[in-house]
Amino acid sequence: MTIKMLSVKDLTMHYTTSRGEVSAVNNVSFEIEKGQSLGLVGESGCGKTSIAFSLIRLLPDNAQIKNGEIILDNENITAMNKKQLLQVRWKGISMVFQAAMNALNPIFSVGDQIVEAIQAHNSDINIKNARVKVAELFTLVGLDPQLMDRYPHELSGGMRQRAVIAMALSCNPKLIIADEPTTALDVIVQDRILNQLKEIQKRLDMSMIYISHDIAVIAEVSDRIGVMYAGRMAELADAKTVFNAPIHPYTYALLGAFPSIKGKKRVLTTLPGEPPDLLNPPSGCRFHPRCPRATSQCQQEAPPFVEHKPDHFAACWHPMEVKNV
Amino acid sequence: MSDTNALVTVEHLEKKFPISSGLFKKSNSFIHAVDNINFEIQAGSSLGLVGESGCGKTTTGKLVTRLYEPSDGHIFINDPEMGQVDLASLSGRSLKAFRKQVQIIFQDPYESLNPRRTIFDTVAEPLVVQGLGNIAEREEWVADLLEEVGLTPAKSFLFRYPHELSGGQRQRVAIARALIINPSFIVADEPTSMLDVSIRIGVMQLMIELAQKMGVSYLYITHDLAVARYMCQRIAVMYIGKIIEKAETEELLMNPLHPYTQALISAVPIPDPTFQRAAIPIKGGVSAPIDPPDQCRFYPRCPRADDFCKNNPHPPLEDKGDGHFVACYKV
Numbered sequence: 001m002t003i004k005m006l007s008v009k010d011l012t013m014h015y016t017t018s019r020g021e022v023s024a025v026n027n028v029s030f031e032i033e034k035g036q037s038l039g040l041v042g043e044s045g046c047g048k049t050s051i052a053f054s055l056i057r058l059l060p061d062n063a064q065i066k067n068g069e070i071i072l073d074n075e076n077i078t079a080m081n082k083k084q085l086l087q088v089r090w091k092g093i094s095m096v097f098q099a100a101m102n103a104l105n106p107i108f109s110v111g112d113q114i115v116e117a118i119q120a121h122n123s124d125i126n127i128k129n130a131r132v133k134v135a136e137l138f139t140l141v142g143l144d145p146q147l148m149d150r151y152p153h154e155l156s157g158g159m160r161q162r163a164v165i166a167m168a169l170s171c172n173p174k175l176i177i178a179d180e181p182t183t184a185l186d187v188i189v190q191d192r193i194l195n196q197l198k199e200i201q202k203r204l205d206m207s208m209i210y211i212s213h214d215i216a217v218i219a220e221v222s223d224r225i226g227v228m229y230a231g232r233m234a235e236l237a238d239a240k241t242v243f244n245a246p247i248h249p250y251t252y253a254l255l256g257a258f259p260s261i262k263g264k265k266r267v268l269t270t271l272p273g274e275p276p277d278l279l280n281p282p283s284g285c286r287f288h289p290r291c292p293r294a295t296s297q298c299q300q301e302a303p304p305f306v307e308h309k310p311d312h313f314a315a316c317w318h319p320m321e322v323k324n325v
Numbered sequence: 326m327s328d329t330n331a332l333v334t335v336e337h338l339e340k341k342f343p344i345s346s347g348l349f350k351k352s353n354s355f356i357h358a359v360d361n362i363n364f365e366i367q368a369g370s371s372l373g374l375v376g377e378s379g380c381g382k383t384t385t386g387k388l389v390t391r392l393y394e395p396s397d398g399h400i401f402i403n404d405p406e407m408g409q410v411d412l413a414s415l416s417g418r419s420l421k422a423f424r425k426q427v428q429i430i431f432q433d434p435y436e437s438l439n440p441r442r443t444i445f446d447t448v449a450e451p452l453v454v455q456g457l458g459n460i461a462e463r464e465e466w467v468a469d470l471l472e473e474v475g476l477t478p479a480k481s482f483l484f485r486y487p488h489e490l491s492g493g494q495r496q497r498v499a500i501a502r503a504l505i506i507n508p509s510f511i512v513a514d515e516p517t518s519m520l521d522v523s524i525r526i527g528v529m530q531l532m533i534e535l536a537q538k539m540g541v542s543y544l545y546i547t548h549d550l551a552v553a554r555y556m557c558q559r560i561a562v563m564y565i566g567k568i569i570e571k572a573e574t575e576e577l578l579m580n581p582l583h584p585y586t587q588a589l590i591s592a593v594p595i596p597d598p599t600f601q602r603a604a605i606p607i608k609g610g611v612s613a614p615i616d617p618p619d620q621c622r623f624y625p626r627c628p629r630a631d632d633f634c635k636n637n638p639h640p641p642l643e644d645k646g647d648g649h650f651v652a653c654y655k656v
Contacts, residue, residue: 043521043522043523044521156610158610186377186378186548186611187377187548187589187592187593188377188588188589188592188605188607189610190592190594191591191592191602191605192605194594213521213522214594215522215596216593216594216595216596217594219594219595219596219597219598219600220594220598222598239598240598240599243596243597243598253523254522254523255596257522257523257525258522258551258596259526259549259551259554259555260551260595260596260597261550261551261554261578261590261593261595262595262597262600265554265555265575268526268529268530268555269526270523270526270527270530271523271527274491274493274494274524275521275523
């Protein structure tokens with residue numbers, strides 16, 4: 001039996017800027033089961049990180065959740081006050097950021113920072129026990145526990161990212177959000193971190209949202225994949241379906257534009273135009289100016305995000321025919 | 326010189342950066358960023374230089390464009406009029422004149438374009454430096470080239486500023502600037518790694534098309550093997566200042582011989598959720614190239630290493646047939 005861990009419904013979030021309202025996240029809905037990993041993929045500015053920050057309500061002052069509901073394990077995050085939110089962050093949802101150096105305080109040792117996080121959420125634990133817990137976490141993420149007294153600048157990029165992952169795991173979160181955690185790392189280090197993250201997530205039966213612009217990385221870690229474009233969810237299905245039988249033209253284009261070192265050298269396809277300016281998004285379907293299948297309907301009306309096939313959602317008026325593979 | 330027909334022949338190229346400790350102190354240690362490397366690029370063919378951060382690929386790019394002074398070695402460029410000229414031996418006016426042949430495109434189009442100069446000023450600058458054309462001619466040439474790189478209509482771009490353009494458009498401006506004086510050789514240092522997927526392929530295809538049309542060869546520096554596969558006929562893999570393997574692109578990807586290349590290739594994520602990659606046998610991380618011991622640079626991490634590797638100098642790059650070179654005693 002599957003247990004629903006996170007449910008996001010009709011999430012809409014805007015940034016207010018001096019040039020107007022930026023529609024960063026628009027009517028996004030998805031669910032994650034316990035122990036499941038969802039990959040969110042899309043280009044810069046498509047709203048993937050904005051969704052992550054909305055989930056933990058860690059938004060800048062100019063951001064506003066206009067509409068929607070975020071339910072984590074039967075608790076409504078959208079309705080919480082500041083105090084309740086403090087309890088949800090770390091324990092309910094924790095986050096691994098892209099720039100590990102910025103996520104760590106340079107003047108405290110990495111171990112002390114994790115101890116602080118543990119103590120802030122478990123007032124009954126003493127320093128000694130917290131340090132034992134940190135040592136366990138370090139072993140879990142493949143770091144030598146002796147490194148816990150080192151300062152961030154003494155660690156390599158890969159080690160820092162592992163320390164940040166250890167910190168994210170420190171309060172046994174129900175959901176971990178990893179926002180491009182390996183983007184700044186070299187492939188061999190990336191490979192190790194991805195494997196470790198995948199293994200830990202499965203072993204602890206945690207839910208995970210993995211955010212990346214790189215569909216190859218997403219393919220490695222995700223059970224399900226959500227493809228985002230210009231603040232909207234374009235397509236959502238299990239990983240194999242998204243790769244083998246995508247129905248949204250944007251997903252199709254994204255897959256066709258990705259070079260691979262395996263298999264025969266394919267001709268790469270490119271999309272015309274540029275991603276839209278969300279201060280002034282295109283009318284109707286936001287993808288229509290670049291879409292080969294667009295019609296006048298697409299210009300006028302935004303397609304609803306609906307289930308086109310069992311457990312295969314997309315927002316498109318003219319979805320692609322699925323070839324039977 | 327092994328091949329007098331090659332467009333670019335790099336021989337024994339070396340760059341050591343001194344590590345100075347404190348004011349006035351003489352430095353005794355050196356970072357061997359580029360350590361005795363050799364490669365050739367044939368006219369009309371591009372070489373991909375791949376490796377992890379800190380392996381010396383960008384330093385190599387800056388050396389062959391003489392933005393850095395080589396510590397040792399030669400960079401021969403085949404000039405249609407003067408034959409083989411060693412760029413490493415040139416200085417002053419003769420070096421400046423030779424820059425007509427060799428141009429560079431940088432990674433970050435937000436940093437490589439001067440925000441206070443118009444697109445026209447930026448693209449025309451090499452013409453001004455080389456004293457080519459009058460103002461009217463320059464404007465015509467720049468407009469033509471902007472059309473070529475897909476910034477159409479060119480007239481609407483000429484007098485705009487970089488901040489008005491998107492990342493992809495800026496990189497097209499950088500490409501136009503590199504091409505405006507008809508160079509035969511361009512060093513492209515991760516020119517697409519800052520761009521989004523849907524934009525990136527367009528820029529890559531543009532670079533391939535222009536290379537064929539204008540007869541340009543690239544030294545294409547990238548950390549991404551998949552990108553190198555699409556851009557280059559040959560690939561050279563660098564590890565701590567050394568080229569450890571080079572071959573035809575498909576040969577290198579399908580049949581890597583060096584244990585490091587094998588690890589690098591198996592670490593690349595594959596856009597296919599059903600694909601299971603093999604585990605990587607190598608351990609540890611990249612060490613800093615500060616006065617490295619005289620042994621194989623990969624020795625501390627190599628799964629195949631033995632006492633022979635430990636006690637012998639870094640292995641030479643040897644041809645294993647069909648132009649597949651590898652520097653390893655255990656192949």
